[in-house]
Amino acid sequence: MLKSALAVLLTFCAVHVALSQNAFGQNKVAPDKEASIKADLAGQIDGMKKQAQVMVDSVFSFGELGMQEFETSKYLTGVLEKEGFKIERGVAGIPTAWVASWGSGKPVISLGSDIDDIPQASQKPGVGWHDPMIEGAPGHGEGHNSGVPLNIVAAIAVKKIMEREHLKGTIRLWPGVAEEEVATKAYYVKAGLFKDVDVCLFTHVGANLGVGWGGNMNTNGLVSVEYLFKGESAHAAGAPWRGRSALDAVELMDVGWNFRREHLRLATRLHYVITNGGDQPNVVPPTASVWYYYREADYEHIMRLWEIGDNMAKAATLMTDTTYTSRLLGQAWPGHFNKAIAEAMYENIKKVGLPTWSDADQALAKGLQTELKVRVNGLPMKIMPLRAPRVATAGEDEGGFGAQNQPTGGGSDDIGDISWNVPTVVLSYPSNIPGGPGHNWANGVAMATPIAHKGVVAGAKVQALTMLDLLLHQEIIDKAWDYFNNVQTKETKYKTFIRDGDVPAIWLNKGIMEKYRPQMKTMYYDPSKYDTYLEQLGIKYPTVRAETK
Ligand SMILES: [Zn+2]
Numbered sequence: 001m002l003k004s005a006l007a008v009l010l011t012f013c014a015v016h017v018a019l020s021q022n023a024f025g026q027n028k029v030a031p032d033k034e035a036s037i038k039a040d041l042a043g044q045i046d047g048m049k050k051q052a053q054v055m056v057d058s059v060f061s062f063g064e065l066g067m068q069e070f071e072t073s074k075y076l077t078g079v080l081e082k083e084g085f086k087i088e089r090g091v092a093g094i095p096t097a098w099v100a101s102w103g104s105g106k107p108v109i110s111l112g113s114d115i116d117d118i119p120q121a122s123q124k125p126g127v128g129w130h131d132p133m134i135e136g137a138p139g140h141g142e143g144h145n146s147g148v149p150l151n152i153v154a155a156i157a158v159k160k161i162m163e164r165e166h167l168k169g170t171i172r173l174w175p176g177v178a179e180e181e182v183a184t185k186a187y188y189v190k191a192g193l194f195k196d197v198d199v200c201l202f203t204h205v206g207a208n209l210g211v212g213w214g215g216n217m218n219t220n221g222l223v224s225v226e227y228l229f230k231g232e233s234a235h236a237a238g239a240p241w242r243g244r245s246a247l248d249a250v251e252l253m254d255v256g257w258n259f260r261r262e263h264l265r266l267a268t269r270l271h272y273v274i275t276n277g278g279d280q281p282n283v284v285p286p287t288a289s290v291w292y293y294y295r296e297a298d299y300e301h302i303m304r305l306w307e308i309g310d311n312m313a314k315a316a317t318l319m320t321d322t323t324y325t326s327r328l329l330g331q332a333w334p335g336h337f338n339k340a341i342a343e344a345m346y347e348n349i350k351k352v353g354l355p356t357w358s359d360a361d362q363a364l365a366k367g368l369q370t371e372l373k374v375r376v377n378g379l380p381m382k383i384m385p386l387r388a389p390r391v392a393t394a395g396e397d398e399g400g401f402g403a404q405n406q407p408t409g410g411g412s413d414d415i416g417d418i419s420w421n422v423p424t425v426v427l428s429y430p431s432n433i434p435g436g437p438g439h440n441w442a443n444g445v446a447m448a449t450p451i452a453h454k455g456v457v458a459g460a461k462v463q464a465l466t467m468l469d470l471l472l473h474q475e476i477i478d479k480a481w482d483y484f485n486n487v488q489t490k491e492t493k494y495k496t497f498i499r500d501g502d503v504p505a506i507w508l509n510k511g512i513m514e515k516y517r518p519q520m521k522t523m524y525y526d527p528s529k530y531d532t533y534l535e536q537l538g539i540k541y542p543t544v545r546a547e548t549k
Helices: 002-017 031-046 049-062 070-082 147-165 185-190 246-263 299-320 339-352 359-372 415-419 450-472 474-488 510-521 533-537
Strands: 086-089 098-104 108-114 169-176 199-206 221-230 269-276 287-296 323-332 424-430
Touching (some): 070 086, 070 098, 070 169, 108 147, 108 450, 147 199, 199 339, 199 415, 246 287, 323 415, 339 424, 339 450, 415 424, 424 450, 450 474
Antiparallel strands (some): 086 098, 098 169
């Protein structure tokens, strides 16, 4: 009764009060009307649970590595196209990248999230121990299958409201391609994809609802550089003295860095894999290569690491009579996130709150935590506080006994580059289980289960409500740009790491996907036949070890 009365009232308002634009052409609406639109928006998203689940499960089943997200991008753009979004494919010279747009005029709200997965992280969803779907295959061991589905749910719901209420503005969605290689977002910036954007709402899977602003103690920027050495082959037993081993150069470079580690700042993270170690032992390797991630807390320190690395490579060639070239495979600025938008978003996080977890959800979480030998505390019951920034202290670069609050380093995301070009925040949403090591099968366990589905619905509500705030309150956008121009970029100016001649590393992971895709294809989720992916795989939810039940 009350509900139908509200519906009548809403229709009345839509027709007669007709939300419109003020003298400056900005969307305007009365406060009580705004509250009812917001309630309606959250209700609409609850009604899109099924759609969210189908998208999350589908992308999970595609399980594609960076630069090879062909099925994923075809599927997600297909969903958006059906909903009336205009798709531009292959943006920034990256085959799996795209931009989907709907609406017109200001504000331009940009929604992004990553789509690629992790090598060798194949894992049956809903199973609380290591149990790959396909041994050795890639899998969503970070949960990047859920972020774009979240943005799509939010975008569709907000688009409906905008149509009904005649609100102007533009919604744009895009995927973080090859985020695990931090390989594309700086190229998006370079291609001008954010030139006319007012605000970017990025989202990344986590184990709770949260948002923060400023920089952070525990994240870094990075450059990702591959060194390719060239020597001379020879019979490794018959005439080894005639050979010049490129692999020797790789190993000597690695030894150099491993000694240098003692003399690096706390914030430094430095790691490598040997991408070519030669062909077989009886042939002195004429070519060899090693791929480094150089991570640090700011642009200057990252550039310094890169310089040291180039010196290591050069020194290795002098020791081995070989030569080297290098190529930049990825880059990320350390992220800096917007205060005004984070504060607005956090109000919505408080309103939406955490999903209601079932006993089965908690049993899976606790089963996995027991298996991982980490704190067995299940899924979160309380949202995180608004994360405030790290405060830099004078003289921290020099370190020493007086230095407090030094950056301690950690992972990276190339959303950093975007955050230095347009006011940006990162919404964390609770689709994963706390306690996983990251980049691991364990972080895939929840990702096609009710935990992931509920987390996406909660996140989509926060995202959509924040979009509506931005559409209705130009003053938030003005405050965001004031922070961006007068605080964030007052002294620090963005300079890309990309050099002349560097190109997106679109060849990455091609061979691995070619090897596993035929087998993975047979396991793609078919929502026309099965309610959920768990049902298709015949997995009982939850599947945990007997003693943890
Ligand atoms: Zn990620």
